[in-house]
Amino acid sequence: MSAEPLIRIEDLHREFAMGDQVVHAVDGITASVDAGEFLAVMGPSGSGKSTLLYLLGGLDRATSGEIWVAGQEIVGLDENALADYRRSEIGFVFQSFFLIPTMTALQNVIFPMVFAQVPVAEREPRALALLERVGLGDRVRHRPTELSGGQQQRVAIARALALNPRIILADEPTGNLDTKTGAEIMQLLMQLNQEEGRTIVAVTHDPSVTDYATRSLHLLDGHLTDSVDHNLHRYSQKVEP
Numbered sequence: 001m002s003a004e005p006l007i008r009i010e011d012l013h014r015e016f017a018m019g020d021q022v023v024h025a026v027d028g029i030t031a032s033v034d035a036g037e038f039l040a041v042m043g044p045s046g047s048g049k050s051t052l053l054y055l056l057g058g059l060d061r062a063t064s065g066e067i068w069v070a071g072q073e074i075v076g077l078d079e080n081a082l083a084d085y086r087r088s089e090i091g092f093v094f095q096s097f098f099l100i101p102t103m104t105a106l107q108n109v110i111f112p113m114v115f116a117q118v119p120v121a122e123r124e125p126r127a128l129a130l131l132e133r134v135g136l137g138d139r140v141r142h143r144p145t146e147l148s149g150g151q152q153q154r155v156a157i158a159r160a161l162a163l164n165p166r167i168i169l170a171d172e173p174t175g176n177l178d179t180k181t182g183a184e185i186m187q188l189l190m191q192l193n194q195e196e197g198r199t200i201v202a203v204t205h206d207p208s209v210t211d212y213a214t215r216s217l218h219l220l221d222g223h224l225t226d227s228v229d230h231n232l233h234r235y236s237q238k239v240e241p
């Protein structure tokens with residue numbers, strides 16, 4: 001008997017009305033994600049990857065269907081409960097970083113803590129530790145314009161970790177980075193998965209994704225077409241004597 005998956009998606013639909021047309025961005029997806037997986041979401045442009053990720057993260061509302069996360073159904077939540085869900089379970093990483101340009105790296109990482117009632121005295125030490133964790137301990141007073149793209153994405157990852165989420169959702173996190181820097185960012189996400197057990201769902205076009213992710217979901221026209229296990233053995237198996 002297997003445990004309940006961390007995320008369970010049931011017949012999920014998201015439709016957009018465009019004039020007299022209806023776009024079926026997510027068109028009946030059923031899938032689940034176990035705690036500790038690093039799931040890559042792949043598929044051509046327009047296949048529904050971002051929409052699926054936003055629905056999972058409670059940034060968008062499904063038209064119908066269910067999303068169960070840690071035993072809670074989120075499609076039916078009201079705005080306040082959905083905001084609580086986002087704060088407590090989810091860290092987001094976007095292609096274009098979305099850092100606040102007037103704030104230092106440190107202030108950007110502290111920012112989510114301000115709205116989550118993290119005690120004032122804990123904020124800076126926690127943010128410093130997170131920036132250290134992502135390899136930016138020597139850049140904490142820099143503003144985004146004073147950082148490279150890869151460094152900005154590291155700040156965004158530290159910010160995503162600010163409230164210690166179980167789940168990290170990343171929408172093409174390497175899309176604005178060169179190949180080498182992109183690989184470093186994927187390595188960092190992989191470390192957060194392997195070393196801290198964070199569950200990661202990342203939309204990516206990275207051809208070497210099988211080196212990082214434990215499984216990939218393939219989308220086409222809002223449908224799930226394939227789920228490919230990468231056979232990465234993450235946990236050392238204890239051999240019984």
Ligand code: ADP
Binds near residue numbers: 023051
């Ligand atoms: P992907 O991330 O795989 O490129 P998206 O999830 O962004 O795809 O989009 C899937 C489909 O839904 C596309 O046809 C897109 O044009 C449409 N779509 C996405 N968001 C909206 C929106 N806010 N309004 C109208 N159509 C949208």
Ligand code: MG
Binds near residue numbers: 049050051
């Ligand atoms: Mg997209």
